[in-house]
Amino acid sequence: MSGTVLGLETSCDETAAAVVRDGTDICSSVVSSQVDLHAAYGGVVPELAGRAHLDLVLPVVAEALARAEVGAGDLDAVAATVGPGLIGSLLVGTSAAKALALGWDLPYVAVNHLEGHLFAAVLDHPDPPWPLVVLLVSGGHTMLVSMEGPGRYRLLGSTLDDAAGEAFDKVARFLGLGYPGGPAIEKAAESGDREAFAFPRAMLEEGLDLSFSGVKTAVVHAVRKRPEATDEDVAASFQAAVVDVLVTKAARAASRVGAGGMCLAGGVAANGALRRAFEAAASELGLPAFLPSRAMCTDNAAMIAAAGWWQLEHIGPSPLDTAADPGLRLPLLD
Ligand code: KG4
Ligand code: ZN
Numbered sequence: 001m002s003g004t005v006l007g008l009e010t011s012c013d014e015t016a017a018a019v020v021r022d023g024t025d026i027c028s029s030v031v032s033s034q035v036d037l038h039a040a041y042g043g044v045v046p047e048l049a050g051r052a053h054l055d056l057v058l059p060v061v062a063e064a065l066a067r068a069e070v071g072a073g074d075l076d077a078v079a080a081t082v083g084p085g086l087i088g089s090l091l092v093g094t095s096a097a098k099a100l101a102l103g104w105d106l107p108y109v110a111v112n113h114l115e116g117h118l119f120a121a122v123l124d125h126p127d128p129p130w131p132l133v134v135l136l137v138s139g140g141h142t143m144l145v146s147m148e149g150p151g152r153y154r155l156l157g158s159t160l161d162d163a164a165g166e167a168f169d170k171v172a173r174f175l176g177l178g179y180p181g182g183p184a185i186e187k188a189a190e191s192g193d194r195e196a197f198a199f200p201r202a203m204l205e206e207g208l209d210l211s212f213s214g215v216k217t218a219v220v221h222a223v224r225k226r227p228e229a230t231d232e233d234v235a236a237s238f239q240a241a242v243v244d245v246l247v248t249k250a251a252r253a254a255s256r257v258g259a260g261g262m263c264l265a266g267g268v269a270a271n272g273a274l275r276r277a278f279e280a281a282a283s284e285l286g287l288p289a290f291l292p293s294r295a296m297c298t299d300n301a302a303m304i305a306a307a308g309w310w311q312l313e314h315i316g317p318s319p320l321d322t323a324a325d326p327g328l329r330l331p332l333l334d
Contacts, residue, residue, distance in 0.1 A: 140163055
């Protein structure tokens, strides 16, 4: 069946809406970032994020519909991120989506944000060689997932403490490089020496779980010990340590499950050094690497509309009393 879905994403600090046809054809994808609003505080302020979503959500929806040149009558469903995320932010997006669905007499679909990131990873590849090992690295999550198909996920490993993106953000804040930290570290690292510091690679030799709190603490100690060190060298060495661990674990996971391909997903997947090392590791294993565009790595609503369309077709619409869930987990196979 064919259909057009309006997706809304408001789980953190991006207000996003998108129109996607048949689960893969992106007609429009509008992302309004609140970076300027939160930058002065060095991170996302949940209360401010919720209020900003409230101001932005309907204009962003209007823009997404206008850019796609569709009206309510052309839509077949409205999907929104139901969790995980900040409760106030989730409430704005889900309430808006439910109201629009009710007003336009369309089905409502409550989408898991993490599942959205997984759909973004395969958006350009409708029939990939399953299973795929997906390295999902964002500000709130870091996990290795074996994706056997849409809706069929097995968790292979995850971080025991900080998410990779959180480590980027915290190190950037410590160095005074600003927020969001990932892009700031990547930029500083470009002119730094990745071998200036030998930062720890936690649990590199075995297993599929990860840990990033040690490398973050090591950065703080190293800078206190060598205050003359440049931000560029620290950033480059930190980024190299994180990328090394992520790529080693992803390659190990791919070998272990006999994956048909390797995918990147989540905001940290926008990082150029990670993308290059990930592609090289996949090619060494003789596997295809599926890397979404940078815009599809960071939070967006196209991935929510894509996941929403699949969900509507295979599971059905969500009741309008589905509650936003800040701690929602990825649904896993037994
Ligand atoms: O997926 P995402 O947009 O939001 C969450 O679901 O968390 O990921 C945001 C995270 C932030 O921690 C941000 O610093 C990181 O992704 N990030 C990056 C880059 N761009 C965004 N990390 C490293 N390098 C980047 N270029
Ligand atoms: Zn995300």
